[in-house]
Amino acid sequence: MKYAVLGAGAMGLRYGVLLQEAGFSVDFVDIWDKQIEAVTKQNGVFVSRDGENKHLIPINISSPEDYSGDPDVWIVFVKQMQLENALKRAGHLFTKKQYVVAPMNGMGHIEKLDQYFAEDKVISGTAMIATVLNGPGDVDFMGPSGAGSMKLVNQNETPDEMTQQIADDFTKANLNPEITTNFQGTLMAKVILNSVCNTLCTMFGIKMGEFIQAPTTEALSKQLINEAFDVCERAGITLLNTREQEWKAIQVASTKGMPLHYPSMYQDMSKHRPTEVDYINGYIYELGLKNHYEATTHDYLRNLVHLAEFTSDFDPETLVAKVE
Known part of the structure; x- marks a missing residue:
């Protein structure tokens, strides 16, 4: 099976490189010119694991305008706020027979994907896999080989033969997929986890393993979890976990899964890029409003991130915010 990755950032590179190393044909398509230029110039991407054994892996990378491949499956890892533009630029490459897999952070991507792909060919999910993009053409896979896991879920909640084939391929690539049949519940479980770990770690510039040790972490986490569950209950969404299981998932992710990891939101903040907080905490708040409930803690935290x-x-010398 042939794959194309739209969005050759940290996660896109990890998925694509691991599939390529497992023997599958993979192309990379990106809208970030600096990434394309760096990878082209050095004839590949530099890959490290936990900061060690940095080595060059040849990959094929193009802009949407320069790509002419016809993959069976698109894997989409584009930041939520950039997705609409990326899909528009790549729209001429999509065909009716192609599937799309998008285990992205936050919510808001499904409606955009539905404009280009048939609902029965849209697969989303979650990715509990820590990866850091050090800079253009330089990525660091966190954790040992085989670390992390993911869930795959069809938008129509009916896994077909192609879904199983994709899961089998991902298994060969050590991505540890699990197929579920609860679409909204699967996606929202990860949104809730990110609304706690990503946002709080970003606000205080700490790794997940540091975050989980604080004496106030449980109280803060459960306040956010409870609000999010209240929202989902009012919206008619049945989550994969109970409230207590969601807290346990945060503990496991922070102590065993990714203790040395700075979440992606922190990586964006530290590099002066917009964060996805509106698609995580902001999404929970807006979903609550639609169902006559105010998740005020999530809204407060979202506004704190925007202030940060x-x-x-x-610029303290001019007392003016820099404009890119």
Whole structure:
């Protein structure tokens, strides 16, 4: 089976490289010119694991305008706020027979994918896999080989033969997939986890293993979890976990799965890029409003992140925020 990765950032590179190393044909398509230029110039991407054994792996990378391949499956890992533009630029490459897999952070991508792919060919999911993009053409896979796991879920909640084939391929690539049949519940379980770990770690510039040790972590986490579950209950979404299981998942992710990991939201913040907080905590708050409930803690935390984004670009000498 042939794959194309739209979005050759940290996660896109990890999925694509691991599939390529497992023997599958993989192309990379990106909208970030610096990434394309760096990879082209060095004839591949530099890959490390936990900061060690940095080596060059040849990959094929193109812009949407320069790509002419016809993959069986698209794997999409584009930041939520950039997705609409990426899909528009790549739209001429999509065909009716192609499937799309998008285990992205946050919510908001499904509606955009549905404009280009048939509902029975849209597979989303979650990815509990830590990866860091050090810079253009330089990625670090966190954890030992085979670390991390993911869930795959069809939008129509009916796994077909192609879904199973994709899961089998991902298994060969050590991505540890599990197929579920609860679409909204699967996606929201990860959104809730990210609304706690990503956002709080970002606000205080700490790794997940540091975050979980704080004496106030359980109280803060459960406040956010309870609000999110209240929202989902009002929206008619049955989650994969109970409230207590969601807290246990955060503990496991922070102590065993990714203790040395700075979440992707922190990586964006530290590099003065917009974060996806509106698609995580903001999504929970907006979903609550639609169902006559105010998740005020999530809204407060979202606004704090936006304040931190603003101050990270603030020039104290001119008292003016920098404009990119």
